[in-house]
Amino acid sequence: xxxxxxxxxxxxxxxxxxxxxxxxxxxxxxxxxxxxxxxxxxxxxxxxxxxxxxxxxxxxxxxxxxxxxxxxxxxxxxxxxxxxxxxxxxxxxxxxxxxxxxxxxxxxxxxxxxxxxxxxxxxxxxxxxxxxxxxxxxxxxxxxxxxxxxxxxxxxxxxxxxxxxxxxxxxxxxxxxxxxxxxxxxxxxxxxxxxxxxxxxxxxxxxxxxxxxxxxxxxxxxxxxxxxxxxxxxxxxxxxxxxxxxxxxxxxxxxxxxxxxxxxxxxxxxxxxxx
Ligand SMILES: Cc1cc2nc3c(=O)[nH]c(=O)nc-3n(C[C@H](O)[C@H](O)[C@H](O)COP(=O)(O)OP(=O)(O)OC[C@H]3O[C@@H](n4cnc5c(N)ncnc54)[C@H](O)[C@@H]3O)c2cc1C
Numbered sequence: 001x002x003x004x005x006x007x008x009x010x011x012x013x014x015x016x017x018x019x020x021x022x023x024x025x026x027x028x029x030x031x032x033x034x035x036x037x038x039x040x041x042x043x044x045x046x047x048x049x050x051x052x053x054x055x056x057x058x059x060x061x062x063x064x065x066x067x068x069x070x071x072x073x074x075x076x077x078x079x080x081x082x083x084x085x086x087x088x089x090x091x092x093x094x095x096x097x098x099x100x101x102x103x104x105x106x107x108x109x110x111x112x113x114x115x116x117x118x119x120x121x122x123x124x125x126x127x128x129x130x131x132x133x134x135x136x137x138x139x140x141x142x143x144x145x146x147x148x149x150x151x152x153x154x155x156x157x158x159x160x161x162x163x164x165x166x167x168x169x170x171x172x173x174x175x176x177x178x179x180x181x182x183x184x185x186x187x188x189x190x191x192x193x194x195x196x197x198x199x200x201x202x203x204x205x206x207x208x209x210x211x212x213x214x215x216x217x218x219x220x221x222x223x224x225x226x227x228x229x230x231x232x233x234x235x236x237x238x239x240x241x242x243x244x245x246x247x248x249x250x251x252x253x254x255x256x257x258x259x260x261x262x263x264x265x266x267x268x269x270x271x272x273x274x275x
Contacts, residue, residue, distance in 0.1 A: 002219050002238065006229040010248035012217035018097040018210035022128075022148050023107075024066040031059065068128040068136065068145075070110060070208060077119060078194030079112035080176055084207075086159060086168030088176065091188040100210040109162060109206030111173070113197040117151075127205070129254075141205060150204040158202045173197050214257055218246030225268035241268040 003009065034040060048056060075081070075092040083089050083103035090099035100108045119125045120138045130136035141149045152158040155173055159166035179185040180196035219240045220228040227238040227245070239245070242261035245268060251257050 002227055002235075002240065002244070005235060005238065007227050007235060007238070007240075008220040008230045008232070009217060010220050010246075011250070014216040014250075015212050016214040016216070017212035018101070019069060019213050020097045020100065020108075020208050021067040021069050021211050021213070022145070022206065022208050025145070025147055067211070068130055070128055070205065071126060073125065074110055074112070074116075074120065074127060074205075077112075077125070078116045078197070079110045080173075080197065081108045082111055082164070082169060082172055083108055084164060086164040086166075087172050088188065091185070091190045093190055097210040100208070105207075106209055107207035108209075109164070109204045110208065111158070111169075111197065111202065111204045113202055114199040115195065117201075117203045138203070148205055148207070151201055153201050155197075155202055158204055162204055162206070214251075215243055216246060216250055218244055218248070221245045221247040224271045225264055226271070237272075239268040239272045241265040 034044075075096070079092070080088055081090060081092050081096055081100075084105055084107055089103055089108075090096045096108070100106060117138055120127055122137060123135065126135035126137055127141060128136050130140065136144075142151070150158055150161040152161055155170045156166040159169040175187070176185075176193075177196040177198060179187070179190075180193045183193070185191065185193055220232070221240055222228065222234060225239045225241055225245055226234045227240050229235050240247075241264040243257070245264055246260065249260070251260055
């Protein structure tokens with residue numbers, strides 16, 4: 001819309017990803033469904049600043065632990081990736097995020113056995129970073145994200161829990177364990193292969209998808225968030241915020257994009273309203 005009225009785009013070619021992230025919880029949380037009404041926001045702000053931190057934390061945590069990013073270390077330590085057909089589809093150690101969108105429903109599951117699961121219960125073997133927890137380990141997922149956590153004494157039981165074809169998952173793991181024994185992975189050329197998936201119980205995390213997480217392209221803006229045209233002149237009455245109004249700023253760190261969205265949105269709104 002802005003380009004049509006002559007706005008100037010900066011860094012339109014920059015993005016971060018694709019990156020593997022677990023899907024968000026299926027249920028829309030009450031907090032996310034609330035309308036953005038000013039009296040309601042005021043009340044929430046009043047409550048948030050007075051509620052004891054211990055009470056507030058679970059609410060905030062439930063709201064924020066959504067699209068968590070699994071550490072590549074889970075794969076390096078021996079987990080495999082399977083698709084909804086119960087089949088491996090990629091060398092898990094070579095940019096698997098590029099292959100996931102081509103799988104059925106664009107989804108994949110991390111599958112591993114007990115020794116790997118044991119390792120990912122304590123530092124430095126975290127599954128993901130998580131707001132409020134800082135690092136989330138397998139027991140955190142068991143507690144907080146039952147929707148993407150599965151555990152079973154057999155591979156068939158695991159497949160059942162995930163809704164995958166059991167025979168296919170068993171065949172996939174058998175072929176992988178055979179590759180481990182032979183020291184080479186004819187299907188996908190993974191190396192190193194790890195110890196194989198041999199010790200029950202078996203575990204899975206997923207579905208996970210691939211996302212372009214951040215785009216650093218946006219419209220050129222003034223410090224008042226007014227949009228600039230290709231000659232660097234203000235387009236009267238047009239303001240931009242968040243990703244759209246990023247104006248060439250590169251925000252390479254945790255949380256900066258969200259912070260920019262909140263701050264620039266508030267400032268742009270204030271300026272647009274004549275403040
Ligand atoms: C999976 C994922 C993980 C991320 N993790 C992080 C993180 O950990 N930390 C971080 O800082 N950033 C993170 N980001 C980036 C961050 O979410 C974005 O930079 C930020 O949300 C941008 O905010 P925004 O308000 O500019 O745009 P958006 O949040 O995209 O909001 C734009 C809104 O406009 C609505 N909209 C679009 N078109 C129209 C229309 N025509 N009419 C009306 N409404 C419309 C959309 O529905 C949307 O609600 C993540 C992004 C993704 C996808």
